[in-house]
Amino acid sequence: MKLLLELFTDYTLRNVALGAALLGIVSGVLGCFAVLRRQGLLGDALSHAALPGICVAFVLTGSKAPLVLLAGAGLAGWVGTLLINRIVRDTRISEDSALGIVLSTFFGLGIVLLTWISKHNNANQAGLDRYLFGQAATLVASNVVTMAVLGGVALLVVLLLYKEFKLLTFDPAFAASLGFNTNRLSIGLTTLIVVAVVIGLQTVGVVLMAAMLIGPAVAARQWTNRLSMMIALAGLIGALAGVSGALISVSDHHLPTGPMIILSLTVLVLVSLFFAPARGLAWAWLRQRRQRRAMRAGRWQSKLKQGGQS
């Protein structure tokens, strides 16, 4: 209760909650398209690809300002996207392998750079490694404003191109036959996912960001059979997980923010997987059991009948 009150009065708490909510909404919405296109791993590749971008941005500018570092992250993520696209188009390497290659190469490079920076630049480096697992407590008002602007633009684009993104996701060949440039649409959608990743880096970090894209979408899909509803629910679930995880991490013993958010999200995903009305595993299991029992009863009945006839 006290925590809820402080939400509105405490400067840090308010920033953390707002930032985490924004992140949850944007990644929830965009994650729906990634998951439905079976590109859940894409977010993982993009977020890992962001790490060397952060390091290079720091080395080049010497600045630790989030805006500078996140610009580097976004740029690196985008380069990663184009690389994945090229690999899939120009070689016989499949998409999941291409994602894996880009993910591990970029992340490896990022870790090497991070180590190098810490050796040569001790005093200044302290801030960079927080992008690995996120640290919501470092969010200040200006960061939240940046997140809001970026996220707002991303959501606006989704709103405008909802019809096109839906068609691209469901039936890309048909979309292309109608004259929509599916290649550009696809790059556009991926660029928006890069934006979502950039928004999440300060709070969740590069390692766990993918879960913020996949989790809310998977959970939301369980509750509805309509895309628009799924997107709204995913935003809500993402925001809920973000806010609760971030608040727990900030209020208690400085637990790492990213992992706390992901744990809250996991609870929501598990509840959805098991107990959502039509698709819940618990109900499926119950139905199956009932069916098996009915079948067994039926077999007994027919056996009895046969016995009576002979």
Next chain:
Amino acid sequence: MSTLPLKINDLTVAYHEQPVLWDVDLSIPAGVLAAIVGPNGAGKSTLIKATLGLVPAAAGSVEIFGQPYAQQRKLVGYVPQRSSVDWDFPTSALDVVMMGTYGQLGWVRRPGRAQRELALHCLEQVSMADFAQRQISQLSGGQQQRVFLARALAQNAQLYLMDEPFVGVDATTERAIIDLLHNLRAQGKTVVCVHHDLESAPEYFDWVVLLNVRTIEAGPMAAVWTPENLARTYGGRFHTLQRSPAAEVVG
């Protein structure tokens, strides 16, 4: 000549340097129901995809009513293979059919009441009006196929390209598709279907393209559908297929 719904000149398509279609020439006259028939790997689906610009052509050209496809999209309706999409996608039958109107709508504009009514009308034409609000994963294979056909109808086209519409459907759906094809022909529209089943092909279609990487023969069903031509298309295996009792299963 420019009134031909579909004219293909010297079309060659290759995947990883392996030719899938080689120097294909084809003219489909208006108002026919044409089947593209040929063995597995003959390039039947690729021919349709290349026509729509979905796979790049290494050489050759495609004309739709005398113009390149990019300028004639609104005259062409497309029915992809049913298995090409994930039917667990969160949407309803009506919503899928409305996608047929997206091309006319263009960028950003959303479908409204007019598109909704058109889509409902198209669902009626394939006897699926009762399933308009049904989630698409809860439809049978045949019903899903009819939803795809209704979506193509919503495109309100002059030329329809269909990729194996008869594969894996129930008898009701088969009947519904045949009625629909006859309906389209009666309206003067042209239909080109990839078709697998040799048994039913001469019964359903009045025009045929025998394809095996090259065009083997094309023309009116009555003239082209001969054992010799089929043997040339299927590389001699056709006779053995025809005689063996397994022929129906294979077909």
